[in-house]
Amino acid sequence: MAGATFLMALRQSNVPMPDSRITASDVARKAGVSQPTVSRVFTPGARVSPDRERRVREAARELGYQPNTLARSLNTGRSYTIGVVLACLQNPFYPEALQRLSEALSAKGYHVMVFFAANMAEEVDGVVDNLLAHQVDGIILASVSISNELTDRLKELKIPFVLFNRAQEDRGLPAVTAANFEGGKRAGRFLAAGGHVRIAHIAGWQKSLNGRDRQAGFVAGLAEHGLAPFRIIYGEYDRQKAIAATRALFDCGTFPDAVFVGNDHMAFAVLETLRMDLGLRVPDDVSVVGYDDVPMAAWGTYDLTTLRQPVNRMVGETVSMLLAMINNHPLQGRVEIDSPLILRGSARIPDGWTSPRRIRHPRNTTG
Amino acid sequence: MAGATFLMALRQSNVPMPDSRITASDVARKAGVSQPTVSRVFTPGARVSPDRERRVREAARELGYQPNTLARSLNTGRSYTIGVVLACLQNPFYPEALQRLSEALSAKGYHVMVFFAANMAEEVDGVVDNLLAHQVDGIILASVSISNELTDRLKELKIPFVLFNRAQEDRGLPAVTAANFEGGKRAGRFLAAGGHVRIAHIAGWQKSLNGRDRQAGFVAGLAEHGLAPFRIIYGEYDRQKAIAATRALFDCGTFPDAVFVGNDHMAFAVLETLRMDLGLRVPDDVSVVGYDDVPMAAWGTYDLTTLRQPVNRMVGETVSMLLAMINNHPLQGRVEIDSPLILRGSARIPDGWTSPRRIRHPRNTTG
DNA sequence: CGCCGTATTGAATACGCATTCAAATCAGCT
């Protein structure tokens, strides 16, 4: 990494930090007590007489004292820091997830250290080394490619971790995902019930279990209606590839009358290509269904029928699993969260179908 | 904060960490050397004989040793951690900025701790306290409301910080923004030159200097052509408010023939409302110009003419300013980065105008 | 051979805090 070289330069330059830090001993001296007493005042659960507590707090306020988290962590062995590893924020699902993860952890007294890793297993490994050196109490691996070696190593090191929106075959690994198979099946049933007969799928990524599950569920859903997919193309969760895939699908003489797309991010590209490039009407000529229900899906421009990944619940589950593991509770395996179908205008709606609840988009869209 | 209560519970429960940590002393013992020698092997710039270095590295590898960053930081007074404070990630400008900030800092050997703060000065204050307790080496305040008290305090504590995409009146404060006044002026000139005569502005936030500068520049740009704004409404960088503002603008008998919008995020809402709600054509009936040039602006659906905020350059400037301050170089004041006008299809283009270069969108859109 | 400057090395210490432990204080009781 380039970082190492620079680090060396800095170390050598040996520039001192401004460092007019106030320590617990300073406060103790000013308050006329011992350093441990100061420590106790700032350690919830320790007892100090009201009189001394008052004196200490006053001295601390006057001096602007704040306990040094590093020193505290060094001797408690808990850093109250969680490492979050992300692949990229292009897909609008992730910014929201990150913000909510951060807020949820923050509410529990934890801090978040973010790392971006290209979607390559080896880079993820390096990043995790980095995290371990930082004594994080736990790790959230958000949708990055994880090698089995890495998960084995993390398990061996007994460092708590949870996979977020990504899983491995091993259902014993702590992971939180949507119920992707069920979601895909729901999409298949819905499009078949809507009377479509040439139903294509622009799938995610072959290497991602998420994508494979959605695809398998989709195929199963169609099969219930005696249908098979018109065609399946891999879009790799990439906008450009989704555009190319759409063109490829609609290039031939007979083309699909419906497309199930592996995530919303690609579905937006599909909608755009259908309308602007190919001059097709949605849903009259083609129905489109996505996956995620990011806030943009509810925008009038897209009005995308999609399977929701409930970010709130996924985040809540992830955080509580991770904190449980940090507190030595028994390790849980994969948790799958139901993916309801959100009916909007981008796909023909079969008679009698309604959204699970009267949701358009419950999330806050301000700011 | 709710965090404190939870913290207390944890402290009291006193659950030990897994903690099978390998220390430098373990490595020293195994390699038959002293702990300081191990330390020197892992401290770039320190000298150790080749023979011992080899033995130490071997022992370290076998034991899976990694230096404990916390202990190291405690000792050197440098944590190699930067705190990044964000308001929200709804506006797609910020996810990209965050990712690039993180990558740039990472390349310099720094880690990023993220904090989300609602856009209230007091909350930002609390977050900064938190950051200070974590001994961050520097702070990036990305577009959050900063009180003068806070910046004064940071200056007094001599903790390096940079405002990103936000500034205060005091031009001596370290801040990186686009050249918002110039950008706004460019928008005004462009729309006036395009022959529009009723040019409205959906502005940002009155409390944000960014927004005020863009607005003032816009007014100045129009004035050069002898025009005054048709009307100015505040959208507060909020999608819903932008929609309401658009409806309000076009509610009356005479309505604008062009709208300059305070940022792209709002401009997308404006475009949608114009087309779907009001049945107007863009740019035939109304021209729209945004500000930011987020990746979505280049999507065919929007094809938004906009003033670019060059994220790369802003991030680069921010990082180098911050690192300079960390290394005790003299403090710089505000840096403004030029905002070129990116011509696309959402606004009528005057004869002879072209984009500065043949950019549609140079940024990587994969992933 | 003896002396001196240089390069390595380990013992000791400091970083800032939490925690153990023993001393001291205090209240409550006989």
Added chain:
DNA sequence: AGCTGATTTGAATGCGTATTCAATACGGCG
């Protein structure tokens, strides 16, 4: 008053590393 048990307190110690500092080894030179 005298004793016991509970509570509060400070001295000492440890967390894992980097950094003095003195001691040692080494190489070159007269």
